[in-house]
Amino acid sequence: xxxxxxxxxxxxxxxxxxxxxxxxxxxxxxxxxxxxxxxxxxxxxxxxxxxxxxxxxxxxxxxxxxxxxxxxxxxxxxxxxxxxxxxxxxxxxxxxxxxxxxxxxxxxxxxxxxxxxxxxxxxxxxxxxxxxxxxxxxxxxxxxxxxxxxxxxxxxxxxxxxxxxxxxxxxxxxxxxxxxxxxxxxxxxxxxxxxxxxxxxxxxxxxxxxxxxxxxxxxxxxxxxxxxxxxxxxxxxxxxxxxxxxxxxxxxxxxxxxxxxxxxxxxxxxxxxxxxxxxxxxxxxxxxxxxxxxxxxxxxxxxxxxxxxxxxxxxxxxxxxxxxxxxxxxxxxxxxxxxxxxxxxxxxxxxxxxxxxxxxxxxxxxxxxxxxxxxxxxxxxxxxxxxxxxxxxxxxxxxxxxxxxxxxxxxxxxxxxxxxxx
Numbered sequence: 001x002x003x004x005x006x007x008x009x010x011x012x013x014x015x016x017x018x019x020x021x022x023x024x025x026x027x028x029x030x031x032x033x034x035x036x037x038x039x040x041x042x043x044x045x046x047x048x049x050x051x052x053x054x055x056x057x058x059x060x061x062x063x064x065x066x067x068x069x070x071x072x073x074x075x076x077x078x079x080x081x082x083x084x085x086x087x088x089x090x091x092x093x094x095x096x097x098x099x100x101x102x103x104x105x106x107x108x109x110x111x112x113x114x115x116x117x118x119x120x121x122x123x124x125x126x127x128x129x130x131x132x133x134x135x136x137x138x139x140x141x142x143x144x145x146x147x148x149x150x151x152x153x154x155x156x157x158x159x160x161x162x163x164x165x166x167x168x169x170x171x172x173x174x175x176x177x178x179x180x181x182x183x184x185x186x187x188x189x190x191x192x193x194x195x196x197x198x199x200x201x202x203x204x205x206x207x208x209x210x211x212x213x214x215x216x217x218x219x220x221x222x223x224x225x226x227x228x229x230x231x232x233x234x235x236x237x238x239x240x241x242x243x244x245x246x247x248x249x250x251x252x253x254x255x256x257x258x259x260x261x262x263x264x265x266x267x268x269x270x271x272x273x274x275x276x277x278x279x280x281x282x283x284x285x286x287x288x289x290x291x292x293x294x295x296x297x298x299x300x301x302x303x304x305x306x307x308x309x310x311x312x313x314x315x316x317x318x319x320x321x322x323x324x325x326x327x328x329x330x331x332x333x334x335x336x337x338x339x340x341x342x343x344x345x346x347x348x349x350x351x352x353x354x355x356x357x358x359x360x361x362x363x364x365x366x367x368x369x370x371x372x373x374x375x376x377x378x379x380x381x382x383x384x385x386x387x388x389x390x391x392x393x394x395x396x397x398x399x400x401x402x403x404x405x406x407x408x409x410x411x412x413x414x415x416x417x418x419x420x421x422x
Contacts, residue, residue, distance in 0.1 A: 001015075001032065001034070001035045001069070001070040001071075001072065002035075002036045002057055002060075002061070002069065002071045002072065002073050002079070002082055002227075003036070003037070003039070003071065003072040003073035003074070003142040004035050004037050004044060004053075004055050004072075005072065007096060007301045007382065008035070008070075008072040009044060009045060009046060009121070009296050009298065009307050010246035010298040010299050010302035011070060011306060011309075012032060012035060012046055013046060014216075015030065015032045016046075016047075018030060019031070019032075020041050022306070022309075022310060024153050025310050026317065026328050027115065027314065027317055028313070028317050029311060030136045032048075032064070032065075033054050033227075034052055034053075034054060034060045034063075034276070035052050035054070035223075035321075036053075036054055036055070036056070037053055037054075038262045039308075040053045040054075040055060043225050044200075049273055052103070053079075055411050056166070057078065057082055057087060058081075059084065060088060061082050061085045061086040061091065062085055063089070063133075064090060064339060065088070066086070066090070066091040066323060067316045068093070068094060068309055068313060069083070069086040069092070069093050069094070070093070070094045070095075070305060071083055071086075071093060071096070071097055071189055072097075074096075074097055074099065075097070075099060075100070076103060079095075079100050079148050080100055080104055080107075080108075081251065083095060083100075083108060083111075084107075084108070084111050084345075087108075087111045087112055087114075087115040087119075087373065088111070088115060088296075090115070091106075091116070091118050091344070092112075092116065092117040092119070092120075093112065093117070093121075093308050093311045094120045094121070094123075094305055094312055095119070095121050095123075095124065096121065096123035096124050096301060096304070096305055097121070097124060097203060098194070098197040099197050100119075100200075101121055101124055101197070101200075101201050101203055102127060102213040102216075103211070103212060103213055104213070104246075105204065105325070106199075106212070106325060106327070107200065108186065109325035110325075112167065112324070113324050115209035116321060117321070118315055118316075118321055118322045120308035120311060120322065121201075121308070122304040122307060123305045123308070124198070124201060125201055125202060125278045126149070126151050126198070126232045126293075126295045126382075127162060127277065127289070127294050127295040127296045127301045127304060128278065128295070128299065128300035128301065128303045128304055129154075129277055129292065129294075129304075130291065130292050130304070130307075131279050131291050132201070132392075133201070134281070134289075134291070135147075135202065135206050135281070136205055136394050137323060139281070139283055139286065141285075142249050142283040142284060142286050143249070143283060143285070144206040144207065144247070144278075144281060144282070145246070145247060145283060145388065146244075146245065146247075146281070146338040147202050147206050147243075147244075147245040147246075147279065147280070148243065148244045148245070148269070148279075148280050148281030148419070149242065149243055149277065149278055149280055149284075149413070150240055150272050150276075150278050150290075150295075151198045151199070151200075151239065151241075151243050151278040151279065151295065151297045152194050152195040152198075152200075152241060152277070152295070153181060153193075153275030153276065153277055153278055153294075154176055154182045154186065154189035154190070154194075154244070154276065154296075155181075155189055155190060155195070155220075155221050155241040155301075156240065156241065156272060156276065157172075157176050157275040158172040158176050158182070158221065159172075159191070159221060159224065159229075159238075159239050159240060159260075160224070161175060161176070162226060162229045163229050163232075163233070163238050166226060166230075166324070167226070167240045167291070168226055168292040169221070169224060171223065173190065174354070179348070181275050182378040187274035188334075190220050190222050191220035191222060192218045192220040192221070192241065192259070193218060193220075195218075195241060195243050195258045196213055196216040196243070197216075197244035198243060198257045199216045199244075199245055200212055200213050200215060200216050201255045202206060203215075203216075203247075203254055203256040204327070206247070206281070206368065207245070207329055207331055208260070208326045208327060209254055209327055209329050209330055209331040209332075209333075210325070210330075211256060211333065213252070215254075215256055216257065216258060217256070217257040217258065217259070217335075217336035217339070218257075218258045218259070219258065219259035219260065221239075221260050224260050225414070226418075227346075227414065228260075228414050228416060229348075231385060231414070232344075232416075233284065234264045235262070235306035235344075236264055236265050236266060237262040237264050237270070237418075238265060238270045239260055239261070240261060240269060240270070240272075240292075241258065241259070241261075242258070242260075242263075242269070243256075243257075243258050244256070244257050244258070244261075244419070246339075247329075247331060249331075252332055252333050253331055253333070253338075254331040254332070254333055254334070254335045255333070255334050255338070255339045255408070257277050257336060257339055259417060260416060260417070261341075261417045261419045262344050262416055262419070263418075263420040268280060268306075268419060270420075271277060271318075272292065273355060275295070276292065276293065276294060276295060277293065277295025277296075278392070279291045279295070284343075288408070296386055309322065317318055323402055336391040337392065337393050338392060338393070339392065339393050339399070340389060341418065341419060341420070342371070342387065342388055342390055342391070342417065342418040342421060343368075343388045343416070343417055344386075344387050344398050344414070344417075344418050345385070345386045345387075345400065345414070345415050346385050346386075346412070346413045346415075347359065347385075347403065347409055347411070347412055347413065348381060348383055348385070348409070348410040348413055349381065349382055349383070349384055349408055349410060350380070350381060350382070350408040350410065351377050351378070351381050352407075354377065354408075355384075355408045356373070356383070356384065356407075358406060358408060359386070359403060359406075359409070362399055362402045362403045362406070363386070365399075365402065366395045366398045366399040366402065367391065368389075368391040368395050368396055369387050369389040369391070370386055370389070371388055371389050372386070373385070373386050381410060383413075388418075389417060396415070400412055400415055
């Protein structure tokens, strides 16, 4: 095993305490023979032989007698180099490394295929929730059209707290850090980078296309305000950070994006509370499917890792291999400007005749159809809340730029996408 942090500790614990049961499931004894760490002297809550630990990860993966290497280091390097070395030296690999898979997944797949070894990574997306295998295997005979989900527990906890308690973003983040849901540096979570890496993996699996992090549009939740949350509530909705992956087979395109959205309270994802994750899959034959559960944490993530270990070990015992990368569809990723959805736009304007007509004309001039308008007067000024029909992101951006230039508009206080509304 490479790494022995929160997840690695739980994996090592189960591999040793439940070794006999795991062996029965595999059909042969399962033995943990080495753990590469940065600091051997670090105190760990594990009753293991100290001789299992080494700081020489490269020598460990190059032993040549390993059946499975588990990578739970995270990051790009040295994880990439170590996985490639493990495969080249005859080991199959189980990894939880979403960032590496989103950047170099095709390279790792190619190395696994050349070595005739497995590359499994259920734990890389949504923790304990089985989502990789359903896309990779269970739905292999179906055509998936859309994947959307809450794949980051930290941001879901923050947005849920803002919704249920009225807290500001900063207060909700501070609470999440206190409870251990958010890191001291929460950038990867709150700016959407973590979710974007998972979106790259999900879209690649769903649409049989090689996708990287660079193909995913990414916006975080740091600009979501309490006013946004209240406005969503007024229209019977909640704010969630979603990963949205869609394919247009006729055009030969794929869209992968991560950003805050308003979704109606009736949508299944609206009821996902706290730090939980959920992913919805839409396909031609199976219809709508939803997967829900704990998306992070040592024990839940270890569950997914160990599930892969059992599968890969069975494959080694029987001389077979799991599915390889399928990128035959080779769809073209489209920029965010071509993505289409609905929008919620909040404007601060002068409270005088003609304002509503001028704003409506700006939307019409850029081909964005208005679904509803709500106006609330506040003395000499007013707030306009416009919800649009489906439009391209580029057309909406041009509309907002036009509106900002108008004298009677004092400011555009919020622009948020709307999903799950007929």
